[in-house]
Amino acid sequence: MRKHMEKxxxxxxxxxxxxxxxxxxxxxxxxxxxxLQTTGALIVTFSVGGMFETSEAQGLLEGGVAGSPLATxxxxxxxxxxxxxxxxxxxxxxxxxxxxxxxxxxxxxxxxLPFSRVNLIFSDTSMTPDQGVTSGSQSHPKNFNHENLAxxxxxxxxxxxxxxxxxxxxxxxQLAAKDGVISVKADPSRKVTYxxxxxxxxxxxxxxxxxxxxxxxxxxxLGQPIPRRDMADMVTGQFEFAHNVRVPGMLHGRxxxxxxxxxxxxxxxxSSVAGMPGVVKVVVRKNFVGVVAEKPWQAVQAAxxxxxxxxxGAGLPxxxxxxxxxxxxxxxxxxxxxxxxxVDQKMxxxxxxxxxxxxxxxxxxxxxxxxxxxxxxxxxxxxxxxxTQGVWHQQHATALLLGLKPEDVRxxxxxxxxxxxxxxxxxxxYDAAILSQAVGKPVRVQLMRKDEMAWENYGFAFVMDERAxxxxxxxxxxxxxxxWCPVLGNRPGYKNPGNIITGFLLGHQPxxxxxxxxxxxxxxxxxxxxxxxxxxxxxxxxxxxxxxxxRSERALVHNTVSPFWTGPLRSPQxxxxxxxxxxFMDELxxxxxxxxxxxxxxxxxxxxxxDVVKGAAxxxxxxxRPSPNPQNPxxxxxxxxxxxxxxxxxxxxxxAMVAEVEVDRTSGKVTVKHIVTANDAGPISNPDGIRNQIxxxxxxxxxxxxxxEVTWDDQKVTSFDWRTYxxxxxxxxxxxxxxxxxxxxDKPACGAGETxxxxxxxxxxxxxxxxxxxxxxxxPFTPERVKAALSEIx
Amino acid sequence: xxxxxxxxxxxxxxxxxxxxxLSDDLDLRGAKFGCGLGQCxxxxxxxxxxxxxxxxxxxxxxxxxxxTTLEGLGINQKPHPIQKAFIEEGAAQCxxxxxxxxxxxxxxxxxxxKASDEEIQQAMSGVLCRCFTHMRMFRAIKKAAAEMxx
Numbered sequence: 001m002r003k004h005m006e007k008x009x010x011x012x013x014x015x016x017x018x019x020x021x022x023x024x025x026x027x028x029x030x031x032x033x034x035x036l037q038t039t040g041a042l043i044v045t046f047s048v049g050g051m052f053e054t055s056e057a058q059g060l061l062e063g064g065v066a067g068s069p070l071a072t073x074x075x076x077x078x079x080x081x082x083x084x085x086x087x088x089x090x091x092x093x094x095x096x097x098x099x100x101x102x103x104x105x106x107x108x109x110x111x112x113l114p115f116s117r118v119n120l121i122f123s124d125t126s127m128t129p130d131q132g133v134t135s136g137s138q139s140h141p142k143n144f145n146h147e148n149l150a151x152x153x154x155x156x157x158x159x160x161x162x163x164x165x166x167x168x169x170x171x172x173x174q175l176a177a178k179d180g181v182i183s184v185k186a187d188p189s190r191k192v193t194y195x196x197x198x199x200x201x202x203x204x205x206x207x208x209x210x211x212x213x214x215x216x217x218x219x220x221x222l223g224q225p226i227p228r229r230d231m232a233d234m235v236t237g238q239f240e241f242a243h244n245v246r247v248p249g250m251l252h253g254r255x256x257x258x259x260x261x262x263x264x265x266x267x268x269x270x271s272s273v274a275g276m277p278g279v280v281k282v283v284v285r286k287n288f289v290g291v292v293a294e295k296p297w298q299a300v301q302a303a304x305x306x307x308x309x310x311x312x313g314a315g316l317p318x319x320x321x322x323x324x325x326x327x328x329x330x331x332x333x334x335x336x337x338x339x340x341x342x343v344d345q346k347m348x349x350x351x352x353x354x355x356x357x358x359x360x361x362x363x364x365x366x367x368x369x370x371x372x373x374x375x376x377x378x379x380x381x382x383x384x385x386x387x388t389q390g391v392w393h394q395q396h397a398t399a400l401l402l403g404l405k406p407e408d409v410r411x412x413x414x415x416x417x418x419x420x421x422x423x424x425x426x427x428x429x430y431d432a433a434i435l436s437q438a439v440g441k442p443v444r445v446q447l448m449r450k451d452e453m454a455w456e457n458y459g460f461a462f463v464m465d466e467r468a469x470x471x472x473x474x475x476x477x478x479x480x481x482x483x484w485c486p487v488l489g490n491r492p493g494y495k496n497p498g499n500i501i502t503g504f505l506l507g508h509q510p511x512x513x514x515x516x517x518x519x520x521x522x523x524x525x526x527x528x529x530x531x532x533x534x535x536x537x538x539x540x541x542x543x544x545x546x547x548x549x550x551r552s553e554r555a556l557v558h559n560t561v562s563p564f565w566t567g568p569l570r571s572p573q574x575x576x577x578x579x580x581x582x583x584f585m586d587e588l589x590x591x592x593x594x595x596x597x598x599x600x601x602x603x604x605x606x607x608x609x610x611d612v613v614k615g616a617a618x619x620x621x622x623x624x625r626p627s628p629n630p631q632n633p634x635x636x637x638x639x640x641x642x643x644x645x646x647x648x649x650x651x652x653x654x655x656a657m658v659a660e661v662e663v664d665r666t667s668g669k670v671t672v673k674h675i676v677t678a679n680d681a682g683p684i685s686n687p688d689g690i691r692n693q694i695x696x697x698x699x700x701x702x703x704x705x706x707x708x709e710v711t712w713d714d715q716k717v718t719s720f721d722w723r724t725y726x727x728x729x730x731x732x733x734x735x736x737x738x739x740x741x742x743x744x745x746d747k748p749a750c751g752a753g754e755t756x757x758x759x760x761x762x763x764x765x766x767x768x769x770x771x772x773x774x775x776x777x778x779x780p781f782t783p784e785r786v787k788a789a790l791s792e793i794x
Numbered sequence: 795x796x797x798x799x800x801x802x803x804x805x806x807x808x809x810x811x812x813x814x815x816l817s818d819d820l821d822l823r824g825a826k827f828g829c830g831l832g833q834c835x836x837x838x839x840x841x842x843x844x845x846x847x848x849x850x851x852x853x854x855x856x857x858x859x860x861x862t863t864l865e866g867l868g869i870n871q872k873p874h875p876i877q878k879a880f881i882e883e884g885a886a887q888c889x890x891x892x893x894x895x896x897x898x899x900x901x902x903x904x905x906x907x908k909a910s911d912e913e914i915q916q917a918m919s920g921v922l923c924r925c926f927t928h929m930r931m932f933r934a935i936k937k938a939a940a941e942m943x944x
Contacts, residue, residue, distance in 0.1 A: 095888065096887035096888030096925055097887065227881075228884060231881045231884060231889075232873065232877075234886055234889035235864075235873065235877040235880045235881055235886075235892055235896060236824075236865065236869055236873060236877055237822065237823045237825075237863065237865040238823065238865075238870065239823065239889060241823075241826075241889075241890065243826060243827070244817075244823045295814070295818060296814055296818055297807065297810045297814040300830075367888075367924055368828050368834055368836055368890045368891050368924045369826055369827060369828050369836060369890045370827065370828070370829070370830075372827075415888065415889075417826075417828070417888055418888050418890065418924045419888065420924070446827055448830060449828075449829040449831060449833075692884060692927070692930070695927070695929050695930070696926045698926075699926035699928055699929070702926075703926065721833060722829060722833035722834055729920065729921060730895060730921040730922065730923055730928055731918040731919025731921070732915075732919075733915070737929060
């Protein structure tokens with residue numbers, strides 16, 4: 001296997017700006033065809049089959065049910081204009097993670113064009129193929145391997161070569177492409193440009209699964225640290241976020257959410273806002289309440305003055321006792337991920353049995369800007385500008401809420417603030433659509449901070465029991481994992497708007513909870529939530545599919561009904577499970593009096609995971625010894641190092657981390673001093689982009705491990721702003737960071753957005769143990785909890 | 795009102811927070827609504843050399859004052875050194891917080907061009923970035939500080 005350890009690289013030249021995609025999109029109106037016409041692609045009507053007409057209606061006819069271009073057609077992904085410049089279309093949107101840059105690199109690479117000559121349009125139900133949701137580190141696997149955008153690019157390149165071969169009268173293998181020109185290798189003066197070959201016309205080809213991808217050894221654009229195109233616009237205040245979308249005649253809405261969880265609407269006294277300047281309408285539908293005004297400040301004031309009477313809330317379980325409540329809650333839906341059916345028997349034979357329970361709170365996305373969307377619902381048609389991760393889901397679910405046909409709803413992605421999973425983006429899009437429909441005019445809604453933070457779909461709370469048996473030599477002979485995780489709602493998908501707050505207030509129910517109290521035996525190995533520790537052999541159906549060698553194994557999950565909305569938050573479940581698995585692995589290493597890295601390697605069977613473990617340890621100058629550090633003083637500030645690793649989703653990215661921390665034994669304060677990460681995401685599309693994800697994921701993971709926790713009283717969420725929900729501000733002591741990127745050009749592309757964040761909490765907890773001998777098993781590691789853990793060991 | 799060197803005469807409720815006037819009456823995109831509570835920094839603008847939170851500043855209180863927004867620092871073709879440093883360092887992910895980060899740092903560096911790392915850190919302690927692009931942002935701020943001090 002080829003392996004390349006890459007050094008940091010900076011300072012690549014910024015390419016010339018391509019036509020501004022956002023501005024072009026605005027000009028586009030409802031039709032992708034007219035967009036092509038205005039951006040220089042020559043559209044001509046031909047009398048022969050295979051060419052297309054200029055008809056405005058065509059755009060809607062050629063797509064799927066709701067008008068999106070078909071993913072099976074090359075033309076849905078790639079358009080070559082008369083000047084040979086390329087516009088690519090993708091269903092994977094730019095949330096800030098850098099995927100648009102990487103996708104432009106991909107298309108430029110496959111078509112042998114410079115980065116500057118490719119433009120990218122993403123996530124618009126009328127213009128781009130339906131690729132579901134941009135989430136879960138799936139964009140690279142979906143668009144950079146042998147399907148979709150990458151394969152469309154490869155098919156287009158082969159078609160261009162065929163056309164050039166015919167035109168130049170030379171076999172394909174004697175041609176070469178560079179900068180949009182195909183020339184004869186032996187006589188480069190004989191050449192033809194892409195524009196001359198197909199400019200403005202359709203290729204009219206199906207995406208060919210056998211079209212040959214350009215091998216990584218020939219890459220000149222992919223693999224380079226090309227800077228993002230959006231930086232200059234962002235730092236000068238020109239960039240258009242969803243928050244900046246302005247439509248002629250647009251009004252402004254604000255919502256009034258219930259004061260307590262489970263409260264329902266009794267009455268709305270519209271006279272309480274009568275006569276307030278600019279107020280256009282009070283909108284009430286079932287439990288949904290909103291106001292529309294001419295200006296945003298008027299809407300804010302009206303929403304706060306509107307007299308609304310609600311029933312009391314349904315009551316919430318005690319926050320202090322929540323984890324016990326969770327463990328006892330009925331009914332449950334049980335899932336066995338692996339079950340060798342011998343863990344109890346093996347446990348009885350063990351020389352030593354180790355047990356521990358880990359706790360993870362609900363956490364929130366807490367995006368910087370509260371979510372915002374603009375909707376223009378006019379009669380039977382709607383146009384929506386939304387920061388959603390899934391415009392197609394929005395299209396269908398919003399159509400359901402509005403009573404329209406999905407094909408009459410166009411959803412156009414505009415970047416929101418942050419993302420990290422399902423924040424308030426989808427809910428505010430429904431809010432805007434409902435208010436716009438009520439007034440028949442375009443309406444912009446931005447949530448207030450509390451609307452966002454008290455009602456978003458939180459990242460999952462978890463209780464996780466771990467139990468393992470060691471033999472006399474300190475090898476793991478059996479391991480049992482059992483977890484409890486409450487769920488309510490989720491991403492709305494195409495037809496479940498009740499999975500998020502606005503849909504629920506409008507009378508839709510969340511997806512029903514289906515109890516299943518005896519889990520069926522697993523029939524296939526699924527580890528995309530990392531419920532199975534990396535050290536399990538993952539025996540299902542007679543084959544080892546895990547990344548480790550522990551053959552006596554059980555992983556059982558109990559889902560219960562959550563009192564709060566839940567949904568994907570960066571590395572959903574994977575992060576919580578990995579916190580438990582990797583902390584526990586450290587406890588086992590300590591019980592075996594073995595170095596935690598050597599102990600991990602001993603129980604791993606997967607070479608890619610082992611390689612990141614070794615890579616991180618080597619870069620951190622890890623000295624092999626058991627934890628805790630016997631040299632450490634028993635008072636004052638003490639230092640420690642901790643390790644964590646994961647095969648993200650069981651094999652969609654590999655990451656290992658060394659955290660070096662300082663613990664103040666007196667105050668309980670934990671300061672992370674240095675972080676070393678080794679990451680393998682397959683072939684690296686853009687080393688600067690992946691570093692940015694790794695750095696951000698590390699610090700976000702630190703914030704979540706050290707500070708973040710949703711809180712509530714008996715009626716309502718009490719963490720609803722930045723005074724009550726804590727995050728590491730820009731001024732905190734940022735640790736130094738070192739990143740080892742393992743590039744594997746010959747492997748399929750994996751995700752890189754969620755690998756690092758998954759291991760941070762365990763690496764820090766293990767470092768605290770190394771420093772002090774105290775084990776902290778509950779996130780976040782507040783000074784109080786650290787002090788409590790210290791006092792436990794005396 | 796004077797914003798980025800241009801005068802505007804507006805008829806608005808004097809209690810309106812400055813942010814709403816900037817983004818909705820003047821259609822400026824730099825200052826952003828993050829929390830509306832003065833807790834995160836996204837709405838930061840510079841008035842009389844001080845960075846202020848425009849989401850909690852009534853427009854009446856800055857009547858006649860010179861207001862600088864992110865747009866007023868520089869433009870794409872000619873960015874301010876601090877904007878240039880952020881571009882060069884690729885110091886953003888979603889970019890929503892950039893306004894607060896850049897405007898807070900700019901006002902601070904104007905007052906204290908030779909600030910130490912600790913002082914910069916202290917000055918940025920009330921600004922949030924939830925993508926946690928902190929490392930690159932600090933690099934960009936220090937780079938800008940060196941450039942601005944020249």
